[in-house]
Amino acid sequence: MKLSTKELVICSIFASLTAILAQISIPIPFTTVPLTMQMFSVMICGILLGPRLGFLSQVIYLSLGLIGIPVFSQMGGGIGVLVGPTGGFLISFPIVSYIVGYFFEKYKNNILLLLSMLIALFISYIIGTFQFSLIAGVSFFKGLLTCVVPFLIVDFIKVGLAYILGKCIRKRINFKNI
Known part of the structure; x- marks a missing residue:
């Protein structure tokens, strides 16, 4: 995958956005x-x-955290976070960004776009809950009750907000032509 300097800078800026928003963290x-x-x-x-640059932006984000830069929630960083109980959610980020980006690039149907975002969210739930269950030594169902159920409503709201804001920004700025 050949990247221009411009693309790398844009991906880095969006990786920084994820790092900044990770610090808005409320312990439950x-x-x-x-x-x-x-x-x-x-x-x-x-x-x-x-899909391509969205995926890469999240790989950059994970790479920064992997080498110890405190970009994860609550100023976390290092391999311990990625292999810890909640690391599966982080590992799913490039996949989620790719899926959402793919559908927004290929389709215009609003219902399909929202559905793709929910599918991507549920893929994150599966990957994250699987790792949580393995590390915590609990059943997948217990992992879902701990890691997913308390966040469903808030996550659906985040999906809706991302959809609305993303569509508005996308109408005004084409990041591929910057």
């Missing part, structure tokens, strides 16, 4: 998973950058 008392704005950012990256 009954779960180890904090409430963050990361998924909102991940979806915005896909909507605005498309």
